[in-house]
Amino acid sequence: MISLQNITVTQFRNYLYNSFTFNERIIGIYGNNGTGKTNLLDAIHYLCFTKSYFSKPDTQSTFQQLKGFRIEGSFTKHEESRNVICILRENNRKELQINDEVYKKFSSHIGQYPVVFVAPDDIQLITEGSEARRNFIDTILSQLFPDYLQYLIAYRKILDQRNSLLKTAAERNYLDETLMSILDDQLIASGNEIFDYRKTFMASFIPLIIKEYQHITNDDDAISIEYISPLQQKAFTEILSENKQKDLYLQRTSSGIHKDDIEIQMHQLPFKTMASQGQRKSLLFALKLAEYSYLKSKKGFAPLLLLDDVFEKLDAQRMFNLMHRVCVTENGQVFITDTHQERLSGTFKSLNIPYQLIGL
Numbered sequence: 190m191i192s193l194q195n196i197t198v199t200q201f202r203n204y205l206y207n208s209f210t211f212n213e214r215i216i217g218i219y220g221n222n223g224t225g226k227t228n229l230l231d232a233i234h235y236l237c238f239t240k241s242y243f244s245k246p247d248t249q250s251t252f253q254q255l256k257g258f259r260i261e262g263s264f265t266k267h268e269e270s271r272n273v274i275c276i277l278r279e280n281n282r283k284e285l286q287i288n289d290e291v292y293k294k295f296s297s298h299i300g301q302y303p304v305v306f307v308a309p310d311d312i313q314l315i316t317e318g319s320e321a322r323r324n325f326i327d328t329i330l331s332q333l334f335p336d337y338l339q340y341l342i343a344y345r346k347i348l349d350q351r352n353s354l355l356k357t358a359a360e361r362n363y364l365d366e367t368l369m370s371i372l373d374d375q376l377i378a379s380g381n382e383i384f385d386y387r388k389t390f391m392a393s394f395i396p397l398i399i400k401e402y403q404h405i406t407n408d409d410d411a412i413s414i415e416y417i418s419p420l421q422q423k424a425f426t427e428i429l430s431e432n433k434q435k436d437l438y439l440q441r442t443s444s445g446i447h448k449d450d451i452e453i454q455m456h457q458l459p460f461k462t463m464a465s466q467g468q469r470k471s472l473l474f475a476l477k478l479a480e481y482s483y484l485k486s487k488k489g490f491a492p493l494l495l496l497d498d499v500f501e502k503l504d505a506q507r508m509f510n511l512m513h514r515v516c517v518t519e520n521g522q523v524f525i526t527d528t529h530q531e532r533l534s535g536t537f538k539s540l541n542i543p544y545q546l547i548g549l
């Protein structure tokens with residue numbers, strides 16, 4: 190089990206200097222709009238992931254016009270206490286320390302304190318294009334398999350080079366066939382590795398999503414989910430050679446694992462267009478809780494769970510099912526924000542669990 194005992198934020202977003210102590214497993218954080226609830230959760234995310242959940246540049250996170258910030262927190266992991274410090278120096282260089290030792294590579298910290306964040310804008314995972322869903326899968330796999338991240342970095346780089354080559358070929362009316370064949374071989378090598386990882390992962394991940402969705406919705410809506418990849422139909426070598434003329438015409442690589450998606454249907458129709466807002470939100474939680482379960486099974490302990498502003502759009506029964514699932518069935522630490530103090534305390538009381546409330 191991992192838990193965060195306390196956090197001190199200095200010059201971070203709307204916090205000039207604030208300390209918070211967490212003495213329960215379930216922590217409710219309440220406050221009006223703009224009081225810093227999301228910022229506090231994001232500070233926790235910094236300690237676990239070395240960066241903002243919201244892909245904000247570090248420099249935008251310093252308090253007003255001041256330079257640099259500092260976030261410090263004490264984690265307990267398997268009863269051992271560790272102090273993690275994330276500093277943005279005045280020269281905008283970021284530094285990460287664990288028990289006063291400076292990390293040489295940030296990547297060696299990622300995955301030590303796994304965390305799952307659920308924010309209102311995450312609904313894009315369901316409503317937007319396939320890139321958001323690929324990023325979601327990539328984030329989970331990269332945390333668990335360092336190899337996967339390396340293949341992904343390589344694939345993106347080679348794909349860029351291949352696309353530039355296709356552009357140059359159109360401009361000059363000449364294709365460097367030797368270079369194209371080298372790039373194709375490299376793209377196929379990393380693409381096949383990524384496909385194998387995704388295929389194996391999705392085979393166990395999809396049943397987890399469906400199980401979580403059924404639990405939240407009391408089995409009300411039947412959904413089906415499928416991993417879609419061009420590599421399921423044909424070998425990548427074949428795909429590239431068949432699409433060569435098309436790619437030259439379009440000046441980009443039209444098919445490959447960069448087109449993978451997760452197809453979700455409800456009553457045999459696309460979920461995206463069919464589902465109500467509450468159903469979409471239920472599916473978002475199902476995706477995030479499946480991520481939570483998967484990380485827990487691979488790591489052997491529950492990740493931290495950061496739930497930002499989750500109470501809107503779900504009916505009372507679905508909300509109870511969700512809260513029961515994360516606060517009672519699971520034993521990990523949970524941070525939940527809301528604008529209404531009574532709604533938070535009422536929810537925790539109905540679950541009959543010890544909790545701590547923090548007002549901002």
Ligand SMILES: Nc1ncnc2c1ncn2[C@@H]1O[C@H](COP(=O)(O)OP(=O)(O)OP(=O)(O)O)[C@@H](O)[C@H]1O
Pocket residue numbers: 201202203204220221222223224225226227228229249250251252253498528
């Ligand atoms: N770099 C910064 N310096 C100072 N204040 C900042 C900075 N970045 C953001 N803020 C302030 O932080 C506040 C937003 O905080 P946050 O998003 O955590 O609020 P919240 O409590 O989650 O609000 P809501 O209930 O509306 O979601 C805003 O008032 C914003 O002006």
